[in-house]
Amino acid sequence: MTTPFAAAGAEWIWVPAFDDAAFPAQFVSLRRTFQLDQVPEQDVLLHVSADTRYRLYLNGQSISFGPCKSYAARWNYETVNITPYLTKGLNTLAARVLRFSSSHPGCFSMVRTALPGIKTDASWKAKLDVGVRMADESEWDYRLGPSFLNLNERADGELLDRGYAQPEFDDSAWAAAIVIRATGKMSPMLDPRRLTPRQIPSLSEDAAKFDGVVTSSGPNTSEEWTSLILEGKSLSLASNSTHTVDIEVKALTTGFLDFACQFDGDIQARPEIEFLCSECYEPAFEMGQPRRKGDRTDFRNGTLYGPVDIYKPHVGLNQYSPFWFRTFRYIRITIKTGTEPLDVSKFSYRSTYYPLNVATTIQTSSPLINNLWDISLNTIKNCLHETYEDCPFYEQSQFSMDSRSQILFTYLLSRDDRLARKTMHEFYASRRDDGLIETHYPNPARCINIPTFSLFWVLMVYDHMVHFGDERLVKEYLGAIDGVLNYFDRRITELGLVGQFDGDCWAFVDWIDGWISPGKGFLGMAVPPAYYKTGSATFHSLIYAYTLLKASELCKFVGRNDTAKEYIDRQQSIVQAVRGQCFDESTGLFLDGPKAAGQFSQHVQTFAVLSGCLETNDAARELMSKTISRHEEYSMAKASFAMGFYLFRAASEAGIYEESWPTLIQPWQKMISQNLTTWAESESSVRSDCHAWSATPLYEIGTEILGVKQRSKEYLKRLGKEGTEIMVAPRRALVEDISGSVLVGDEENDLVSIKWGKGSDMRVETSKGQEVSVIVR
Structure with a gap:
């Protein structure tokens, strides 16, 4: 042998x-x-x-x-x-x-x-x-x-x-x-x-069928194509004919395509088969024109855009599967036969995702809550493969800002932190000599760096500490965290604010209409104009201060109390400088940059609250009320879907969450009305229809509406936090009836169940009889 x-x-x-x-x-x-x-x-x-x-x-x-x-x-x-x-x-x-x-x-x-x-x-x-x-x-x-x-x-x-x-x-x-x-x-x-x-399980490859035919042209009927994809009935295509058929799945997905056909004709008369994968129907546009997406299912007034695979069959039985998975909600097949017919016998796919064991569930009669949950879950699933992905259709890149949110979302769903650990370590391994980590990694080339994305990596480590309390993991990364924070400390200007970054860096904040600086090219996009006009963007100082607060807790967790104090001192210095240089007395708002008259954004007000820049709860409440309900009055740049996560956090911290919910959730309601099955990348940059940094509603339902906050015992003990491991603070005013089971412990079956209905009392139970702290709002 x-x-x-x-x-x-x-x-x-x-x-x-x-x-x-x-x-x-x-x-x-x-x-x-x-x-x-x-x-x-x-x-x-x-x-x-x-x-x-x-x-x-x-x-x-x-x-x-x-x-x-x-x-x-x-x-x-x-x-x-x-x-x-x-x-x-x-x-x-x-x-x-x-x-x-x-x-x-x-x-x-x-x-x-x-x-x-x-x-x-x-x-x-x-x-x-x-x-x-x-x-x-x-x-x-x-x-x-x-x-x-x-x-x-x-x-x-x-x-x-x-x-x-x-x-x-x-x-x-x-x-x-x-x-x-x-x-x-x-x-x-x-x-x-x-x-x-390999540190993570293999991706799934599960046999799946398409859900139907949207439209078709050519000698064969839509019913014949439907029988092919649903029942596996062979379809004969006549010679010298052209066929175009749009096939759909009910919800955008990722999968390996499988196509089979029989060709018994002359090799010189072979047909050509094209597969175009697309996220949605959208109005036609030309190069240089802005994209304007509306109803993603409007096949009558829209067209499909996307990359194309082309296959030319050989004589005999053909079985073709592209090597890599494809992302699609719609697939357009175009077949041009030659002087011989072609028999198509199969078109299906194998769905593929990271095999995340989702334990958290909800049930409610509210269509809105159900849609928010289901679409968020589908978005997260399609952006989870061998890394956390920004978008499966266009890039499949692992960005640290995106990943921080995605990891938090998956902690709510599952105790499987293997992909999160892999992600944290990969960014750690990408460290540059200036202290920053790479913005997206792994990648095969040196790319433009977004310095603030390194701060989101620090927040990843903080989140893992809160949820899992792993001392060894925190200790492994603290040195690199010091390096990231020191990069920002070296850029403090004479005004006490974070100044401009190096020439190979992008001062990216958010994809916002109007945030573009002429003459700066790509580096001028998605950047507050105040950054170039005043030499400093307030957002950069505030997110640095916010991260210092979290890094201080990381240091306390492992007993580095002197460094913890240093980080708090730095945070205090930053917020004092922001109060002195960037606060507009006439409006009671923080400016996008020092002396940047009339330039306001929801981003700056949000992180003013989160970073501890407000001295009283009343001040935070007043600021966030203006930010959310009166942002148009002050011509504030509006936070995108990604930054909406932090806007929700600031509303919660300021104590105006419930009154702000109808306004904050509007962008997602709009996407529902436009028939999306995954959340889009941005309102202003209309590109990807599946971007997991936008899956915030899932987090809101679990942590704010059901009100379950996950905190590890070790985190509470080491930082002297008051309260029990399981804290439940539901917001009954936001949904008439709901029942949900949310992960709270170290195992997949450690759940807390919350239930209430119209006119009925709230019930809170745990799977193992753990002590629960319940706050009734």
Whole structure:
């Protein structure tokens, strides 16, 4: 019996004569056959990794997809028990590897090193896959903005090595794989990748069907297309015909597409099949024109925009699945047949997400609350894969500001903090020599940095302390937290405010109409004009002060009381400077910058409250009342969906949450009326229809309406906080009836249940009889 993998240590192998710089991305196929006298009774564990991505098959079955996204110093490998897939006799391991070149920008979502390869031994055979190429950047529709993913395919079935994952495939013409090393003889150099086990579970791949046909054109009816996708009934397309069909799922999703067809005609008359994935219908627009989305389901007056995969079938049975998952609510299939007919037998998908075990649930007769919860949950789910993602459709990048909110949302749903831990460590590993972390990471290139996003990483660590009370985790990151805060301390001006950042930094605050500074290009977008006009943006000082408050608690938690005091002293100095330099006596509001007459924003007022800039509760209440209900009167820049999370927090802290709820929730009500099934990125930057930083309503329902605050015992004990671990302060005035079970402990079944109905008393129960502190509002 031979072993299916290297017994004496694996090597990185690859196809011979590979030109890594020839294209931004290329596919390579690899095979390894072996004989078994009998199937082992014990588990046979296989460890596998590749640069950049792989899918591994054993005897034709997909058994692993990876490696999990990370960075070179923590390059992941997967471990698979292959015993269930082994057979007596001939067996075949096969891999398909997508390699992104280190010489090209390529996909901004995936890290790669200078060397391609898959980790095994040199007994494999390898071949460059010329049947599929990635769409060139010139083929991207730049009306949609920059091209970040570059993952769409142009596939020619006739050039594919069909069946190469099966044992009976003839690979005699394939070349022997070669070993690729980063080291030389007697060299102390190491492999650029430091291998580490995958830290999170594998993504789901669950068989799913589309929900229906929106519209179709061509000889075949919509009913015939519907029978194909719902019942699997084969569909015959006549020769010399053109077919366009729009297919939908009820709610935006992420999944791997699976398409099958039979073509028995002349190779010279092959059809061409296009798959366009889109988030919504929207009015037509041209390059340079603003996008204006309304009813996302309005197919009569809207069109579909999105990236396109193209497949040309070979003679015989075709089964085509793009390598990477797609994001879609609608898919437009366009098929142009040649002089021969085409039979389509399958079009479905495999939904894919991070397998988060959602334990928190709600039930209510309120349509609004139900919609807010369901849409938020679907948004979060679609932005959870191997990292927290800003948006699955356009970027699939892990940003620290986005991730801070997303992590808090998932803490409300599940005690699974593995992805959160992975995220915190990845940002920690991205530290720059000036103390900042990278704005989005992992990524394959040095990018523009948003300094305030480093503060959101500090808040991530704080949130984990509150929810889990893990001393070791806090200690691991405190040094880097000091570095982040010191970066801002070094930028304090003679006015006592945070000044301007370095030239490679973006002073981003929020996507707001009117926040653009002429002549500054990209760096002038989403930045309060006061930043360039006065040399300082009040928001930067206030969010720094807010983070200092939280960092002080982190230090107290591990006994660094002197540093905790230092951070409070810094916070006090900042808020005093803001009061003195940025407060407008005539309106009672804080300006966007020192002496920035008439420039106000909800962002600054919000963080004035959160950072402790107001000296009395009455002052905070008055300020937030103006901010929320009278912002138009003062021409305040309005907070976007992402910053709305903090606006809700300030309203709660100021004691005006219930009276502010109808106004604060309006943007989400508008999205519901526009038939979104996930929350959009922004009102002013109309791009992504699925952006998890906008899933704030889920958090509001759990922590404010049901009123459950999650706090670990260790956090309460070490910081001397008053009250019990479980604090419940529901807001009955906001919903007539509701029942919910919310996570509160260290295990998935540690729940507190709250229930009330019209005219009935409120009931609060815990799954394990824990002590509960209930505040009746």
